Amino acid sequence: MELWDDYEATYRERTAGSEAAFERLQEDVPAGVASTYRAWDPYPFVVDRAEGPYLYDVDGNEYLDFDMNNGAAMVGHAHPTVTEAASDQLHDGTLFTHPHELLGEAASALKERWSMMDKVRFTNSGTESTMHAMRIARAYSGRDTVLKIEGAYHGVHDYALISKATPEGQVGHPKRPNKVIESDGIPEKTAETVEVAPFNDLDAVESILEDHVNEIGALIVEPIVLAKGVTQPYDDFLQGLRELCDEYGIVYIFDEVKTGVKVAPGGAAEYYDVEPDLVTLAKSIGGNFPVGAFGGREEVMSVIEDGTAHYGTYNGNPLVARAVETVLNDVLTGEAYDHVNRLGQRLADGYEEIMADHGIEGHVENVNSIGMVLFTDEPVENYRDYLEHIDVEFHENYWFGMLNQGVLPHPHDASQQWTISVQHEEEHIDEHLDAFENIAPRLADEQA
Structure with a gap:
């Protein structure tokens, strides 16, 4: 003391x-x-x-x-290249609720970095990105349950705030972590469509998948668990998850809100040489502007065109699109x-x-x-x-x-x-x- x-x-x-x-x-x-x-x-x-x-x-x-x-x-604070680009855009408008060419330029800049990314949609935060990725994965797989990793952080929507920072006395068995809702106001029923697995334990993950076969439609993972220091994957854990997702017909989501463009130009997918089905992004792609994105394989992303909701007045607005394009092409x-x-x-x-x-x-x-x-x-x-x-x-x-x-x-x-x-x-x-x-x-x- x-x-x-x-x-x-x-x-x-x-x-x-x-x-x-x-x-x-x-x-x-x-x-x-x-x-x-x-x-x-x-x-x-x-x-x-x-x-x-x-x-x-x-x-x-x-x-x-x-x-x-x-x-x-x-990019640091007030990077002059980003500031100049944003200042220029202020004079041309900061919000168009209609298509604009900057939208495509920003999307293309992301696609160049993630080889599996055929289509991209923009959001306003990491929380929105993971929320929509989970919804799209459920829609594509036709299954309601998402498997997440104990201790991982995926934003603050209801399905993400489960077993992120479970108190020590409530964690349960290490191979079958307890599901603990971490915020008042989240219905108990939410946890019925989320399962929790340990990090760096492929056998435990596979056992959970076997017990919930035909229920789990999506697996979301922080490729490096950055909600708990810098907890790295070992022994081909991420590649093993890729193989399990293929075997069980599950949509594999990399939450790269924190790792994206930071650990490598193409994020953890590039760094660990793993191809997920969907990637969620935010934070450093935008040079301190409030932006998120998610993208992936065309057949998965196409559910948006077939009735899966993704709306938002500020999505892909020209100010943040200009910032994203500038950060990815001119700064990083x-x-x-x-x-x-x-x-x-x-x-x-x-x-x-x-x-x-x-x-x-x-x-x-x-x-x-x-x-x-x-x-x-x-x-x-x-x-x-x-x-x-x-x-x-x-x-x-x-x-x-x-x-x-x-x-x-x-x-x-x-x-x-x-x-x-x-x-x-x-x-x-x-x-x-x-x-x-x-x-x-x-x-x-x-x-x-």
């Missing part, structure tokens, strides 16, 4: 203006935030502006940002990927070296632009490993220790991960590591 008390006192001293601004926000906005997860103790700092790799709060503090809008900002180039991948490795190596020097138990999970330091020497291959091995309070001390030095190491909480943007440079990685070096001795004492 002594370490936390020191960090909290320093934080309060640095952010008095944020505390006052947050109190005012709570008068008008539930919990004072636009998304409930963004609130934390003692209070979140309140942002004034952002530019490049930096955030600035209302107290004038500068933060070197590796949160990057929960991973939505692989081959050189950009070489740059962020090199920086990601530099950051991961630096953490490993500092932990070794100070005797801190931990390791880094890193996939190009995405990474996370885990303060445990144990492998984390699924949700149960995360619950057992991650000390959330210890990680909170680390996070606030970094924040007080002006480095936002990743979104708040041990379950998150950092993002390297195209506007980060080597000097920013070194600044990040210097901050960790500064707090490492106290962390080592705390862990001892």
Whole structure:
């Protein structure tokens, strides 16, 4: 507690203006935030502006940002190329509820990156993308049940908020996770059309499919479970799921809202060389504009033309279509990927070296632009490993220790991960590591 008390006192001293601004926000906005997860103790700092790799709060503090809008900002903040394109589009209109050529240009840019993607529809968020993908998969397969992975996050529609962060005492058997609804207001009957499987266990997945043959019509998976650090697939798990989906006639959905265009130009499908039937996207495809998308094989996507609902006034509006086309064609180039991948490795190596020097138990999970330091020497291959091995309070001390030095190491909480943007440079990685070096001795004492 002594370490936390020191960090909290320093934080309060640095952010008095944020505390006052947050109190005012709570008068008008539930919990004072636009998304409930963004609130934390003692209070979140309140942002004034952002530019490049930096955030600035209302107290004038500068933060070197590796949160990057929960991973939505692989282009960084206010990237000049994206800003110029969006500014130009403002003068030509920001919403057409009629077809326009930018719609096709943005769709084509996505299709070039995902070889299995024959057709694309746009949405306004990752939640909308996964919701529609599940609906389309059900319609195509003719079956009502979706199989998801324990601990995975697929947005906040009713079918997604099941067994995302199940309390330890309610998890059930590791090969047959309990189905736990995680929000008030979701009907109990919703869980009747969702099954839950463990990550990195093909035998358990197949057993569930056998028990629900002719019921499960869709399997949705985060190819890297980014709701729990950076939990990577092992032993051809993703390819094994592809084979099971083929055997059981199931639509295979890759939720690439977080991994899409970040771990490779064609996301995790390219990185792991697996072809799903549908891919859901959002976040970094839009350069900080509110956009989502889903696409896939023509025969699956064609159900939209045959009566499966996908509507939305703002879907594929020209402003975000212009942003998507610009991000994919002009900003996230081959050189950009070489740059962020090199920086990601530099950051991961630096953490490993500092932990070794100070005797801190931990390791880094890193996939190009995405990474996370885990303060445990144990492998984390699924949700149960995360619950057992991650000390959330210890990680909170680390996070606030970094924040007080002006480095936002990743979104708040041990379950998150950092993002390297195209506007980060080597000097920013070194600044990040210097901050960790500064707090490492106290962390080592705390862990001892």
